Structure formats: C-alpha cells, structure tokens
Amino acid sequence: MALFLSRIRRRIQSPTHHLLSHGAALASLLEPTGGLPTTAVATLLCGEPARLFSSSSTAAVAAVPMTADGLTVDSIGSKGWTILPEAESDWRSHAAAVAQSVKVIKKRLKVRYSHDISCWGSIIERAKQMALVLERPDLWDDPVFAGRVSREHGELMGRIKSVNQFEQELIEHIEMLRLAREENDNALETESMRALADMRRSAKEKELHALLSGDNDSYSCFIEVQAGAGGTESMDWAAMVMNMYRSWAQRRGYTVTVVEEMPGEQAGIKRATIKVDGEYAFGYAKAEVGVHRLVRISPFDSAKRRHTSFAAVAVIPILGDGSTRYQIKESDLRIERFRSGGPGGQHANTTESAVRIVHIPTGITATCQNERSQHMNRASAMAVLQCRLDQLEIARQAHINAEHTQSLNEISWGNQIRSYVLHPYRMVKDLRTNYEVSDPDSVLEGDIDDFILNFLSSSLDEADVSA
Amino acid sequence: MGPLSSPSSAAAESKIKAKQPWRCSPSRPAPSPHPSSSVRTAARTACASPPSPSPPPPSPRSRRRCPATTPPPRGTQTRTRPPLFLRPATHPVPASALAAFRRRAAALVPASAPHLHRHLRWLLADASTTSDSDPALFRAPLDHIESLWLGHVRARRPFQYVVGNEHWRDLVVAVKEGVLIPRPETEAVVDMVKGVEGFGGGWWADLGTGSGAIAVAVARELGDGGKVFATDVSDVAVEIARFNVERYGVQDKVEIRQGSWFEPLQDVKGKLMGVISNPPYIPTEDLPGLQPEVGWHEPKLALDGGRDGLEHLLHLCEGLSSALKSGGFFVFERDLTSNICASIWQTNGNKQSEFLVDLISSKWSSSFRDVKAVLDFADIKRFVTGYHR
Ligand SMILES: C[S@@+](CC[C@H](N)C(=O)[O-])C[C@H]1O[C@@H](n2cnc3c(N)ncnc32)[C@H](O)[C@@H]1O
Numbered sequence: 100m101a102l103f104l105s106r107i108r109r110r111i112q113s114p115t116h117h118l119l120s121h122g123a124a125l126a127s128l129l130e131p132t133g134g135l136p137t138t139a140v141a142t143l144l145c146g147e148p149a150r151l152f153s154s155s156s157t158a159a160v161a162a163v164p165m166t167a168d169g170l171t172v173d174s175i176g177s178k179g180w181t182i183l184p185e186a187e188s189d190w191r192s193h194a195a196a197v198a199q200s201v202k203v204i205k206k207r208l209k210v211r212y213s214h215d216i217s218c219w220g221s222i223i224e225r226a227k228q229m230a231l232v233l234e235r236p237d238l239w240d241d242p243v244f245a246g247r248v249s250r251e252h253g254e255l256m257g258r259i260k261s262v263n264q265f266e267q268e269l270i271e272h273i274e275m276l277r278l279a280r281e282e283n284d285n286a287l288e289t290e291s292m293r294a295l296a297d298m299r300r301s302a303k304e305k306e307l308h309a310l311l312s313g314d315n316d317s318y319s320c321f322i323e324v325q326a327g328a329g330g331t332e333s334m335d336w337a338a339m340v341m342n343m344y345r346s347w348a349q350r351r352g353y354t355v356t357v358v359e360e361m362p363g364e365q366a367g368i369k370r371a372t373i374k375v376d377g378e379y380a381f382g383y384a385k386a387e388v389g390v391h392r393l394v395r396i397s398p399f400d401s402a403k404r405r406h407t408s409f410a411a412v413a414v415i416p417i418l419g420d421g422s423t424r425y426q427i428k429e430s431d432l433r434i435e436r437f438r439s440g441g442p443g444g445q446h447a448n449t450t451e452s453a454v455r456i457v458h459i460p461t462g463i464t465a466t467c468q469n470e471r472s473q474h475m476n477r478a479s480a481m482a483v484l485q486c487r488l489d490q491l492e493i494a495r496q497a498h499i500n501a502e503h504t505q506s507l508n509e510i511s512w513g514n515q516i517r518s519y520v521l522h523p524y525r526m527v528k529d530l531r532t533n534y535e536v537s538d539p540d541s542v543l544e545g546d547i548d549d550f551i552l553n554f555l556s557s558s559l560d561e562a563d564v565s566a
Numbered sequence: 567m568g569p570l571s572s573p574s575s576a577a578a579e580s581k582i583k584a585k586q587p588w589r590c591s592p593s594r595p596a597p598s599p600h601p602s603s604s605v606r607t608a609a610r611t612a613c614a615s616p617p618s619p620s621p622p623p624p625s626p627r628s629r630r631r632c633p634a635t636t637p638p639p640r641g642t643q644t645r646t647r648p649p650l651f652l653r654p655a656t657h658p659v660p661a662s663a664l665a666a667f668r669r670r671a672a673a674l675v676p677a678s679a680p681h682l683h684r685h686l687r688w689l690l691a692d693a694s695t696t697s698d699s700d701p702a703l704f705r706a707p708l709d710h711i712e713s714l715w716l717g718h719v720r721a722r723r724p725f726q727y728v729v730g731n732e733h734w735r736d737l738v739v740a741v742k743e744g745v746l747i748p749r750p751e752t753e754a755v756v757d758m759v760k761g762v763e764g765f766g767g768g769w770w771a772d773l774g775t776g777s778g779a780i781a782v783a784v785a786r787e788l789g790d791g792g793k794v795f796a797t798d799v800s801d802v803a804v805e806i807a808r809f810n811v812e813r814y815g816v817q818d819k820v821e822i823r824q825g826s827w828f829e830p831l832q833d834v835k836g837k838l839m840g841v842i843s844n845p846p847y848i849p850t851e852d853l854p855g856l857q858p859e860v861g862w863h864e865p866k867l868a869l870d871g872g873r874d875g876l877e878h879l880l881h882l883c884e885g886l887s888s889a890l891k892s893g894g895f896f897v898f899e900r901d902l903t904s905n906i907c908a909s910i911w912q913t914n915g916n917k918q919s920e921f922l923v924d925l926i927s928s929k930w931s932s933s934f935r936d937v938k939a940v941l942d943f944a945d946i947k948r949f950v951t952g953y954h955r
Contacts, residue, residue, distance in 0.1 A: 436750075438944040444751050444901060445848050445869055448724050448859035450688075451681060452733075452750060471688065471733030473750045473943070478736075 164267040166274050172198050172266040185296055190276055193295035197269050200302035201262065207309035207559055208258050226255045258312070265305065269298060308379065310555040315416035315493075316382030321358065321486060322348075325370040327390070327409030327512060332397040334367030337410040339543055340391055341371050344384070344412075346545030353377035358483055359466045366399070372483065374417070381416040386551040388414050389516030396522050405522060409512060415490050417482075425488040427481075433457040436473055456480045463487050517550065519543070532557045649730020649740050650705055650714070651692040658701035659694070659708050667708055674719045682718075685725045689715065692729040722858035732777075739779045740810055744802030746868035748779035751942045752844055755897055756783045758940065758951060759842060762895045767791040768839025771889065773827050773882065774798055776868060778807030778820070780842055785811075785819035794820045795838075797830050800867055827878070828885040838890050844899040845878035847871040875901045887933040890954040897940075897951045 165171050176198035183192040205219045229252040232238065238245045272294050279287035311317070322344050326337035348355045354376040361369040375384060390411050397406040418424065437451040453468035454476040465483035467476040519527045519539050527542045527550075528535035534553040536542060542550070647653075659667075668686070675682040693711050694704045704711065717723040726732040726747040732739050734748045735756060741747050759765060766789030772781040775796035785794050796811075798804050804824045811820045823830035827845075831838075848869045853861060860869070871877055879900055886896055937952035
C-alpha cells in the first residue's frame with residue numbers, strides 16, 4: 100500500500116518520467132516511503148493492493164488487478180463506455196480502449212498458444228498444470244518432453260505476465276488519476292491522463308504484437324522483389340512494389356538498405372533485395388509473400404492498352420546473431436567479382452565492386468553491389484547467402500511456415516495474393532482476406548499495414564477454426 | 567548498411583578531422599597525354615577552388631582556406647584543407663537547385679559510361695549530410711561540386727580524388743592527388759597477412775605505404791605487441807598515411823618513417839615478422855598507354871616500376887632476407903607482365919626473365935621456402951608470397 104504511494108510521489112517529483120517500464124515499476128515499489136498524505140492512504144486501503152503486484156509465480160499471475168472501488172480491466176471492458184478519439188481527455192474512454200485491446204490480445208494469445216482450450220482462464224490453468232509437471236522429480240528422465248514443457252511454460256508465462264502487467268498498469272493509472280483529483284493535483288492529473296493516452300497507443304501496438312509470436316517474427320528480414328514476364332511494364336511494376344515496401348518500412352521506423360538491384364533496361368527492376376532492420380520486420384513482412392498483380396494502362400505502351408503484370412515477393416528472416424542454422428563451408432563457395440578484363444592492379448582505376456557468391460552445393464546465390472568496396476560487398480553478400488541457406492534449412496527441418504519461407508525460385512506465379520487495379524476502376528484487393536481499399540496511391544506509397552494486419556489476424560482465425 | 571567501421575559517422579569524422587589539418591599537395595600532376603584544351607580547362611577549374619559568389623562559412627577552418635584566385639606559393643604548408651567528404655556541411659542547397667544540378671550532371675554522362683551515374687550518387691552522398699532536409703546541407707557550394715563533376719567526367723580526374731576517399735576493405739581511406747588510390751586487388755594482401763601464424767604480435771613493414779591503407783588495415787587486426795612500420799619516400803604519401811593512421815586511431819600501432827624502401831628500417835633489421843609491399847610495378851614503357859584516370863592523374867612515383875616493371879621488386883627481393891627474421895613472411899603485389907618475379911622462384915621463367923632467374927634464383931632458393939604466386943579475384947597471378955627459412 101504505502102509502497103504504491105511512494106511510486107506516486109516519485110512521479111510527482113519527476114514529471115518527465117511519465118511512463119515507467121515494468122522493470123522500473125517493480126524497482127520503485129521496493130523503495131522506502133516518506134510521509135504520506137493520510138487521505139490517500141485511506142483511499143487506497145479500501146482496495147486489495149496486494150493483487151496489483153504480480154510475482155513470478157503462476158498463482159500471482161492469476162490474480163486480477165483491481166482498483167480501490169473494484170474496477171477490473173474486464174469490468175471496464177464490459178461497461179460499454181464510449182471510446183472517444185485519443186485527443187479527448189476522457190479517462191473512461193482511454194480505459195475502455197485499452198480494455199478492448201487487452202481483450203483482443205487475450206483472444207489472439209489463446210489462439211496462438213492453446214488451440215484446445217477455450218478461454219483466458221484455461222490458459223492460466225494450463226500454465227499452472229505445466230508448472231506442476233515441471234516440478235516432477237522424474238521430469239528430466241525424458242529430456243525431450245521436459246524441454247518441450249519448459250519451453251511452452253516459459254513462453255506462456257511470459258505472455259500471460261506481460262498481459263497482466265499491462266492490466267495492472269492500467270489500474271494503477273486509473274488510481275493515480277483518482278488520487279490526483281482528490282488532491283487537486285493538476286500536474287499529476289495531466290500526467291496520469293497522458294499516461295492513459297500513451298497506454299492506449301501501446302495497447303494498439305501490443306495487439307499487433309500478439310499476432311506476431313511466430314519463431315522468427317521478431318527478427319529483421321530481407322525483402323526480395325522479382326519482376327514477372329512482360330518486359331519493361333512488369334519491371335516498372337516490380338520497382339513500384341519495391342518502393343512500396345521501402346516507404347512502408349521507413350514509416351514503421353525500420354532501417355532500409357538496398358542490398359542488390361538489377362535494373363531493367365529501360366525502367367524499373369528485374370529483381371532487387373532490400374534489408375529491413377528492426378523489431379518484428381519479418382513478422383509483418385512475411386504477410387506480403389506471394390505474387391502481386393497490377394492492372395493499368397501501361398505508360399510504356401504507345402497504343403495505351405491495358406496491361407496486367409506480376410511481381411513476386413519473398414521475405415527471408417535474418418536470424419539473430421549466432422543462431423545461424425546452416426554451416427557454410429568456405430570451399431563450397433564460388434566468389435565472383437567484377438573483372439575489368441585488363442591487367443587491373445596499378446594499371447586500372449575502377450569503382451566497380453559488385454560481388455556475387457554462389458553456394459555450389461545448393462546453387463543458391465547472393466549478390467551485393469550496394470557497398471563501395473569489394474570487401475564490404477562480399478561481407479554483405481555472405482550475410483544474404485547465410486540467411487537464404489538458414490531459411491532453406493529451417494524449411495527443411497520444420498516443414499512449417501512453409502508458405503512464409505519460400506524463396507523467389509519457389510514461389511509459383513499462380514500464388515497471387517493481391518491485386519492492384521488502376522484502370523478501369525481503382526482498387527487494391529487482398530485475395531486472401533478480401534480486404535480492399537479504393538485508394539491505390541496511398542497503398543503504393545507504403546500504407547499497407549491494414550493489409551498486413553488483416554492477413555495476420557485472419558490467419559490466426561483460421562488457426563482458431565481448424566483447432 | 568551505413569558507411570562502415572569506426573570513423574564513419576559524421577560526428578566521428580569531424581572529431582577525427584579536427585586532429586589533423588589537411589595539407590593539399592603543393593604540386594599537381596601534369597596531365598601527360600594532353601587532352602583537348604577545353605578539357606584541360608575543365609580539369610583545372612575542377613581541381614582549384616572555384617570562384618565562389620558566397621562568402622566562406624563562418625568557421626574557424628575558413629581562415630585557413632586560401633582565396634580562390636591566388637594560389638598559395640608552391641611548396642608551402644599554408645594551404646590546409648580536409649578532403650571534401652570530411653569538410654563541414656555548411657552550404658545550404660535548396661531541393662530545386664539540387665534537382666536541377668542532378669539533371670545537368672546526369673546529362674553529361676555518356677551512354678558508354680553508365681558507371682558515372684553511380685559516381686554522381688556517391689558524390690552527392692559524400693558531399694552532403696545524409697538527411698533529406700530541404701535545403702540540403704553541402705560540404706562545398708553547389709557550383710564547386712559542379713566543377714568537380716565536370717573535372718571528373720571531362721578531365722577524367724579519378725572519382726576518388728574528387729571526393730577525397732576510397733572505400734577499401736572496411737575502411738574509408740582518405741586520398742588526394744600525389745598518392746596512389748588503393749586498389750581493390752590489394753585488399754587481399756591483408757587477408758594473407760592475417761593468416762600468418764603469430765601475426766597479431768609481430769612486427770610488420772609496409773614498404774611504399776602510399777595512403778597507408780595496408781598499414782592501417784593490418785594495424786587494426788594486430789594484437790598486443792604487434793606493430794607496423796610504414797615507409798614511403800613521397801612527402802604527400804607520408805602526410806596522408808599519417809592522416810589515415812590518426813583518423814583510425816592506430817598511431818600506437820603504426821610508425822611512419824620517410825625514406826627509401828628498407829633504408830629507414832635499419833634498427834629493426836632481422837626482427838620483422840613480415841614484409842608487405844605493393845611497389846610501383848608498371849614497366850616504364852607502358853606508362854603512356856595507361857587509362858587517363860591513372861596515367862594523367864596518379865603520381866608517377868607510385869606507378870613507374872622501371873624496366874620491365876621490376877626495378878623496385880628486385881630491390882625489395884634483395885633486401886628481404888636481411889630484413890626478415892627467421893620464419894618471417896613476405897607478400898609483394900606485382901604485375902602480370904612482370905611474371906618474372908614469380909618465375910624467379912618457380913620452375914622456368916619466360917625468356918624475358920631468364921637472366922634474372924639465373925642471377926638470383928640460386929642465391930634465393932636457399933633463403934626462402936614455400937614461395938608461390940597467388941591469384942587475385944580476376945585469377946591473375948597478382949601476388950608473390952613466401953617465408954624466410
Ligand atoms: C603502388 S604505390 C602503393 C601504395 C600503397 N601501399 C597501396 O597499396 O595502395 C607505391 C608506393 O611506393 C612509394 N615509393 C616509390 N618509390 C619508393 C622508394 N624508393 N621507397 C619507398 N617508397 C617508394 C610510392 O610513393 C607509392 O606510395
């Protein structure tokens with residue numbers, strides 16, 4: 100109780116510190132308290148503050164955070180409070196929005212983790228059961244089983260805890276707001292309100308992340324685009340698709356680097372690879388794997404006819420450092436570099452530094468021409484090659500996620516996922532989800548999050564149905 | 567992928583450059599096979615500071631900048647200026663002016679030289695800060711950049727001199743007229759050296775260090791006790807090598823000494839774990855036919871290998887056994903036309919080299935082992951390596 104208040108006081112002292120991370124929140128709870136306003140203590144004593152703080156044990160996780168007057172995140176969700184735009188400073192609206200997100204997150208987690216159980220409560224139940232199994236003295240007699248159980252338990256607990264902490268945070272902010280109002284503390288009130296609005300935003304992010312709990316989802320990735328048959332028009336289309344991903348990635352705050360680009364003779368690209376660096380890049384981008392179709396009047400056709408062209412997209416996760424799955428043997432590589440044909444060395448001045456590496460046993464290649472020295476191009480090309488081979492290895496070993504880990508060579512041109520029509524009408528339609536928008540320009544400028552999210556949630560729903 | 571290792575960020579660049587004022591070469595190489603007079607004019611404008619309508623930016627550095635119209639007296643050290651890519655970005659260029667420049671610059675690119683589009687991109691990248699701001703901030707006034715571009719396209723001034731650097735291995739090596747632009751082939755030398763047992767703690771010599779590229783790259787891989795002695799006769803080379811050494815903060819590992827080949831290394835004679843050299847190896851008679859970027863602009867001192875391109879190589883071979891300690895390693899870069907150097911140790915040399923083989927092979931076969939020719943990435947026998955017995 101008193102501990103909770105100490106946290107509030109700290110906040111008053113440092114107004115810039117408006118959203119504590121979970122770690123910081125826990126740390127601050129352990130601090131000694133000073134003299135407290137008695138009214139505040141009285142208010143808070145009515146609640147069950149012990150429940151606010153989850154410990155690492157399953158039992159504590161199961162406890163439901165609650166405000167002094169008995170509000171829980173679930174009850175907030177069912178109150179039917181109107182959700183106003185974020186700019187409106189209305190705590191009920193913020194709280195309701197967060198509660199709604201929590202509901203979505205729970206649903207998504209349920210689907211992702213436990214197809215055979217039907218509610219959040221049973222997920223917790225399952226975690227508890229697994230904890231019991233983990234305590235069995237003979238558990239490690241079967242190390243494979245033990246490993247599986249402990250992994251699933253760990254994962255489940257991690258997810259549950261993060262939802263719980265989030266719920267707890269919401270309750271705390273509501274309490275703080277009430278406290279601020281009681282004490283006429285405007286600074287604290289403003290700050291709590293802002294914290295609630297911030298939570299609303301991060302809740303939306305978390306909703307997304309709940310969609311992204313696949314093995315490699317959190318990694319960076321390469322995105323490759325290849326033009327279909329059809330000459331300049333389809334090469335131009337491939338370049339448009341690549342641009343769409345570059346702006347999408349930049350909007351999301353990812354770092355984009357061109358690794359390889361084979362320009363078309365007149366316009367566009369035959370093929371290109373970019374590296375998208377940042378958390379969950381693969382998780383999102385994998386939703387784009389497949390063939391993208393364009394219908395328009397081609398600017399390259401003097402007869403102004405309507406053309407249909409295709410571009411294939413592949414996405415490869417970049418596994419975190421040290422987790423390469425495939426051991427490359429130096430002797431299996433053929434490294435091709437630009438040769439001037441002349442005597443080279445001191446005789447020549449060249450800035451051509453493209454490097455292509457062929458992995459002879461698999462025939463897989465990687466090219467890099469983005470860097471200005473051969474040495475660096477070689478290093479980048481090796482990184483791409485490593486990822487391609489890792490991907491192959493993952494697919495081979497697991498046979499899962501197969502649709503997301505195809506390389507461009509394997510994508511069949513029949514696997515169309517989205518259609519972009521610029522003429523005779525204007526529309527972009529995802530053929531998997533039927534999600535569509537009527538503004539192709541904004542989509543081509545990188546506004547594809549809705550397509551991605553729709554696809555990701557629909558694939559979870561499918562998993563739900565098939566469970 | 568951001569530009570490379572340590573001193574790559576703008577902040578690091580400016581910190582580094584502050585340490586070492588940049589002195590321009592007092593002498594400029596005279597274009598030898600003269601291009602047409604208009605082209606020469608372009609070359610001159612490209613290399614000198616252009617008349618600038620705007621006053622220089624209010625930076626302490628501007629004081630040191632000499633007025634464009636009065637070149638400094640030859641041979642003085644008064645004119646100091648960092649290479650383009652390291653100058654402060656103080657010249658605002660509106661997006662519209664930049665776009666117009668891009669169009670004009672691209673229009674100069676002949677269909678036969680598509681690589682110039684890449685150079686244009688890099689020039690703009692090196693000459694400005696990376697942000698997309700409008701106005702963009704440039705390291706020189708746009709008309710200066712334009713004259714640099716003309717000098718590159720028309721007068722064939724090497725791109726690396728224009729921007730003042732060459733990306734070499736994971737380094738961005740500063741270069742300027744008067745010093746050889748390090749070649750991509752030479753990158754491999756560092757890997758060969760790294761493969762030598764006990765490499766990290768040894769003493770190494772980089773003879774004819776030029777920009778210092780090899781010395782810096784090797785120094786960055788060395789461990790405790792490791793050291794590189796980098797020598798060159800050229801004033802400009804010594805100056806720039808020193809600049810690069812400091813830019814990468816390897817002063818503790820690289821000792822630069824001015825002098826001819828082994829001459830400045832008398833005190834470490836017999837103590838070297840390895841000798842590395844990329845000496846001038848182009849036969850004198852081939853110099854007039856060189857690619858303009860090379861023949862017109864790079865220092866003859868760095869290219870001219872004398873008769874058969876072997877003069878310096880032979881001199882180096884001579885000094886090798888007394889410089890290296892027992893078991894020491896050497897690698898020389900050489901020319902394919904001077905096949906002779908490999909054949910000195912290998913079976914039969916071609917006719918041209920026979921007298922040399924006769925002259926020295928007997929003497930050397932007893933001093934060296936595992937001597938071999940090593941291919942470069944274009945499968946040309948580019949290097950000779952071996953060990954002192
Ligand atoms: C081909 S360049 C090599 C530069 C540098 N090591 C590189 O690989 O980029 C040859 C260098 O040898 C230097 N040089 C020429 N004659 C020399 C001599 N007698 N003693 C020492 N260095 C010499 C030149 O100044 C030039 O820097």
